[in-house]
Amino acid sequence: xxxxENLCKSYGKLKVLQQVSVxxxxxxxxxxxxxxxxxxxxxxxxxxxxxxxxxxxIKMNGASVLKQHAYRSQIGxxxxxxxxxxNMKIRQVIEMVxxxxxxxxxxxxxxxxxxxxxxxxxxxxxxxxxxxKQKVSAALAFMFNPQxxxxxxxxxxxxxxxxxxxxxxxxxxxxxxxxxxxxxxxMSEVEEVADEVMCMMDGKLKFHETIAAIKKHTHEERLxxxxxxxxxxxx
Amino acid sequence: MKNxxxxxxxxxxxLLLAGLQVQATTLKVCATCPNTSIRKAIALAKPGDxxxxxxxxxxxxxxxxxKPISLIGLNNPVLDxxxxxxxxxxxxxxxxxxxxxxxxxxVSYLSDNAAIRVAEASHVKVLNNKIENAFFGIYLQRADxxxxxxxxxxxxxxxxxxxxxxxxxxxxxxxxxxxxxxSGHRDGIYFEFATNSHIQGNLSQxxxxxxxxxxxxDGNVYMGNTFRQNGAGVAVMYTKNIVMQDNLFEDNWxxxxxxxLLKDISRSVxxxxxxxxxxxxxYLEGSSKLDVQKNNFENNGWAVRLLSNCEQDTFRLNNFVxxxxxxxxxxxxxxxxxxxxxxxxxxxxxxxxxxTGDVPYRPVSLYSMLVERVPPSVMFMRSFIVDLMDQxxxxxxxxxPERLVDANPSMKRI
Amino acid sequence: MNKIIKYVLYDxxxxxxxxxxxxxxxxxxxxxxxxxxxxxxxVLSLLNLVLLTVPLISIVFATTHxxxxxxxxxxxxxxxxxxxxxxxxxxxxxxFSLSAAFLLGVGVPVLLFGASLTGLYLVLTGVFITxxxxxxxxxxxxxxxxxxxxxxxxxxxxxxFALIYDGIVLFILHYFSDYPLEYASLALTALNPIDLGxxxxxxxxxxxxxxxxxxxxxxxxxxxxxxxxxxxxLMLLWVLFPVLSSKRIxxxxxx
Numbered sequence: 001x002x003x004x005e006n007l008c009k010s011y012g013k014l015k016v017l018q019q020v021s022v023x024x025x026x027x028x029x030x031x032x033x034x035x036x037x038x039x040x041x042x043x044x045x046x047x048x049x050x051x052x053x054x055x056x057x058i059k060m061n062g063a064s065v066l067k068q069h070a071y072r073s074q075i076g077x078x079x080x081x082x083x084x085x086x087n088m089k090i091r092q093v094i095e096m097v098x099x100x101x102x103x104x105x106x107x108x109x110x111x112x113x114x115x116x117x118x119x120x121x122x123x124x125x126x127x128x129x130x131x132x133k134q135k136v137s138a139a140l141a142f143m144f145n146p147q148x149x150x151x152x153x154x155x156x157x158x159x160x161x162x163x164x165x166x167x168x169x170x171x172x173x174x175x176x177x178x179x180x181x182x183x184x185x186x187m188s189e190v191e192e193v194a195d196e197v198m199c200m201m202d203g204k205l206k207f208h209e210t211i212a213a214i215k216k217h218t219h220e221e222r223l224x225x226x227x228x229x230x231x232x233x234x235x
Numbered sequence: 236m237k238n239x240x241x242x243x244x245x246x247x248x249x250l251l252l253a254g255l256q257v258q259a260t261t262l263k264v265c266a267t268c269p270n271t272s273i274r275k276a277i278a279l280a281k282p283g284d285x286x287x288x289x290x291x292x293x294x295x296x297x298x299x300x301x302k303p304i305s306l307i308g309l310n311n312p313v314l315d316x317x318x319x320x321x322x323x324x325x326x327x328x329x330x331x332x333x334x335x336x337x338x339x340x341x342v343s344y345l346s347d348n349a350a351i352r353v354a355e356a357s358h359v360k361v362l363n364n365k366i367e368n369a370f371f372g373i374y375l376q377r378a379d380x381x382x383x384x385x386x387x388x389x390x391x392x393x394x395x396x397x398x399x400x401x402x403x404x405x406x407x408x409x410x411x412x413x414x415x416x417x418s419g420h421r422d423g424i425y426f427e428f429a430t431n432s433h434i435q436g437n438l439s440q441x442x443x444x445x446x447x448x449x450x451x452x453d454g455n456v457y458m459g460n461t462f463r464q465n466g467a468g469v470a471v472m473y474t475k476n477i478v479m480q481d482n483l484f485e486d487n488w489x490x491x492x493x494x495x496l497l498k499d500i501s502r503s504v505x506x507x508x509x510x511x512x513x514x515x516x517x518y519l520e521g522s523s524k525l526d527v528q529k530n531n532f533e534n535n536g537w538a539v540r541l542l543s544n545c546e547q548d549t550f551r552l553n554n555f556v557x558x559x560x561x562x563x564x565x566x567x568x569x570x571x572x573x574x575x576x577x578x579x580x581x582x583x584x585x586x587x588x589x590x591t592g593d594v595p596y597r598p599v600s601l602y603s604m605l606v607e608r609v610p611p612s613v614m615f616m617r618s619f620i621v622d623l624m625d626q627x628x629x630x631x632x633x634x635x636p637e638r639l640v641d642a643n644p645s646m647k648r649i
Numbered sequence: 650m651n652k653i654i655k656y657v658l659y660d661x662x663x664x665x666x667x668x669x670x671x672x673x674x675x676x677x678x679x680x681x682x683x684x685x686x687x688x689x690x691x692v693l694s695l696l697n698l699v700l701l702t703v704p705l706i707s708i709v710f711a712t713t714h715x716x717x718x719x720x721x722x723x724x725x726x727x728x729x730x731x732x733x734x735x736x737x738x739x740x741x742x743x744x745f746s747l748s749a750a751f752l753l754g755v756g757v758p759v760l761l762f763g764a765s766l767t768g769l770y771l772v773l774t775g776v777f778i779t780x781x782x783x784x785x786x787x788x789x790x791x792x793x794x795x796x797x798x799x800x801x802x803x804x805x806x807x808x809x810f811a812l813i814y815d816g817i818v819l820f821i822l823h824y825f826s827d828y829p830l831e832y833a834s835l836a837l838t839a840l841n842p843i844d845l846g847x848x849x850x851x852x853x854x855x856x857x858x859x860x861x862x863x864x865x866x867x868x869x870x871x872x873x874x875x876x877x878x879x880x881x882x883l884m885l886l887w888v889l890f891p892v893l894s895s896k897r898i899x900x901x902x903x904x
Contacts, residue, residue: 051903073729083720609826611834620815
């Protein structure tokens with residue numbers, strides 16, 4: 001579905017991504033993990049075309065996405081921190097995006113309903129709490145039935161119930177054959193939803209394996225320990 | 236003494252004429268009259284006779300008048316020059332020409348052909364004639380004590396070299412030029428070596444070069460004339476003792492146009508005139524001892540351009556309203572005097588209520604000096620930096636001539 | 650793209666600055682027309698005002714708006730929309746709304762009290778100046794991510810074109826006054842859109858005669874239909890250059 005080839009990106013002297021090559025298939029939940037500042041968000045931004053890579057290529061269904069924009073109709077994105085025009089109301093934001101994505105007929109408003117966003121439709125974005133903004137972001141990401149979902153720290157600001165709603169939604173979409181990329185630091189959560197783990201460190205790909213393979217390889221029952229073990233092996 | 240003897244001569248001649256008048260006859264010229272030719276009538280006439288021409292168009296080439304007769308037109312007779320030479324050539328004193336239309340005088344680069352020429356004569360009257368499409372209109376040379384009144388001279392000049400002047404005086408004295416309307420010529424009224432004359436109530440407009448142009452013509456009085464939309468306005472040069480009063484100079488716009496251009500003029504009075512919408516209201520070069528007072532300068536580009544070779548000129552009680560530049564000069568030496576004028580740009584105050592401002596006004600702006608020195612800087616006219624510069628300079632003068640100042644500007648329009 | 654412009658306009662209209670700007674211009678224009686009595690004089694005063702305030706307000710407002718719209722643009726960038734379209738929509742949104750404010754605030758009074766060819770040139774110049782300075786604001790905004798720095802650059806640009814540039818050229822003209830600088834000064838005006846606009850309007854007023862030989866030269870160039878087209882063409886270049894270069898930077902930049 002998505003193939004990243006020799007992706008390099010630097011901000012000034014800082015090399016954020018170095019020769020990252022990885023590919024993700026459909027019907028999978030891939031968790032992207034790694035310490036802070038290892039380039040997870042940058043990689044996501046590269047896939048979305050928000051950051052432009054210095055070299056390397058990103059392909060979606062075999063075609064390069066660089067300098068393209070139409071492919072983004074196949075991606076739903078939930079940012080780490082949702083930033084919205086403060087003057088707009090929830091209703092206006094959702095309606096605007098719907099207006100822009102008019103081509104999509106089948107609109108999935110499940111999360112809007114589950115999160116009870118309709119009751120808050122007339123609140124200004126600027127007045128919302130971080131968690132509520134995350135709910136709006138999540139609802140928007142799933143709304144247009146994209147083939148790929150990219151969720152950047154999706155549960156960071158959500159309360160436990162909302163997290164559960166999101167997780168079950170993720171699993172549901174996985175069953176619909178979608179590729180879901182999640183960055184997260186919470187290993188229990190990763191273990192719950194993910195099939196594969198992609199681990200990054202200092203801008204490089206450390207490993208990309210299925211959870212089962214990792215556990216088997218490290219002889220650990222819990223994913224957190226398994227990963228910690230792999231990390232320590234390096235030193 | 237000289238004057239007295241002149242008067243005696245005049246009176247005797249008048250008495251003589253009065254004596255002649257007793258036997259004076261009137262000859263008639265018209266299509267059905269015994270006389271159908273003006274030329275023949277003149278040949279028949281005795282001094283003091285009148286010839287009345289009643290209507291008709293006369294194509295008789297150049298008609299010479301060499302005896303003191305009156306040529307009176309009734310019902311608008313037309314003298315057609317057919318573009319061959321001149322029309323009326325007056326070489327005798329005491330001739331009157333009145334009520335004709337003269338048209339089509341040949342343009343020549345060799346001789347100054349005129350519709351009416353008065354040469355070496357005195358007491359000639361040219362009254363209420365209409366002159367159309369002439370090279371020169373009314374041409375007086377070495378004449379004195381003549382009167383040119385109520386004529387309309389309209390030319391169709393297109394180039395300066397291919398056109399003459401509407402009313403042209405050369406070596407004349409004591410001429411009265413009054414209530415004429417002149418247009419479409421090179422110069423409307425042209426004086427060279429014409430002295431002690433009176434120019435009043437004329438309208439000169441739409442001439443190619445100057446509405447009024449005179450040189451070496453001392454002691455003349457110009458009153459109540461209007462000079463409008465002439466190519467270069469009014470130019471007066473190399474003259475002293477003139478009075479210009481109650482005239483209107485307006486709409487003389489153009490890169491080289493002036494309301495009134497003064498060059499080497501001295502000991503003269505310019506009073507109660509109005510200068511409206513001229514590129515430069517008055518331009519003074521090498522002029523001295525002028526009394527410029529009670530004039531209105533309105534909406535001119537430059538109200539007064541005073542070159543630094545002018546001295547002892549006085550500007551009093553004038554109104555300066557709506558001009559882009561009030562006064563411009565090209566140097567730092569200022570030997571002229573401004574006092575009691577009204578300046579609409581003045582923003583001082585009058586605490587002691589004596590109707591003159593307590594702070595002196597400096598009518599020269601820094602920018603006007605810059606434009607004078609560097610003409611391309613006009614492209615910054617009305618730009619922010621120019622306004623800023625002028626404001627700063629007005630508060631802290633350092634470049635503008637310190638002595639060009641009106642120490643007691645009037646608070647109210649005079 | 651029209652949809653995005655719609656939302657940009659919607660956002661601008663709501664924050665009331667544009668409304669205040671319209672009222673400000675309207676009050677000034679009506680005041681000037683009713684104060685002087687002579688409409689031509691009012692047009693001249695209005696010209697000074699337009700050439701000073703319109704660039705300033707346009708550039709400051711547009712820069713602030715650009716930085717305040719980052720969230721909006723981020724939201725849109727994740728959607729299947731060309732970045733260039735997002736950028737141009739922002740540009741058109743700001744330029745149209747400020748131009749509309751100008752047309753209401755200055756254009757309508759000019760039409761009512763001083764309708765003339767000069768008035769038309771004044772309004773046209775004002776609209777061009779708005780487009781030019783919004784474009785410059787966007788250029789300043791895409792060059793730096795820091796809002797304070799961006800506004801600083803924008804103010805410097807305004808200061809440069811409103812004042813410093815003229816000062817430099819005046820200095821040059823004065824310093825080289827022994828040389829024939831008519832054509833040089835003509836070329837130099839083309840390098841400042843504010844000067845270009847001012848001369849365009851002035852030459853259509855009577856004051857052109859004041860400009861002597863230089864003015865006659867300008868008039869012969871600017872006065873013809875070719876000259877008018879040329880000067881408005883140059884103004885168009887002044888719009889296009891910053892818009893296209895900032896669009897290029899924006900589409901090649903990380904968000």
